[in-house]
Amino acid sequence: MLLHEGMTLHPISVAVCFVLLAILSFFTMMSMVKQRRKGLAGFMFLSVVVMLACAYVSSTVSAA
Numbered sequence: 001m002l003l004h005e006g007m008t009l010h011p012i013s014v015a016v017c018f019v020l021l022a023i024l025s026f027f028t029m030m031s032m033v034k035q036r037r038k039g040l041a042g043f044m045f046l047s048v049v050v051m052l053a054c055a056y057v058s059s060t061v062s063a064a
Helices: 011-034 038-060
Strands: none
Touching: 011 038
16 A cells, blocks of 8 residues: 555654653663663663654644
């Protein structure tokens, strides 16, 4: 199925997806901390920060 020019994603729906992924990454990060895997927990922390930044940027973009 091809995307046509008139079919666009709404920025708020993209931001919600990024926030949901950040929440899932946060819970994974907390389980890594409990297992004392600090390196993987640090990587998950960076993932959470990047996803929240992407959510903020995508929510501020106009829907046009």
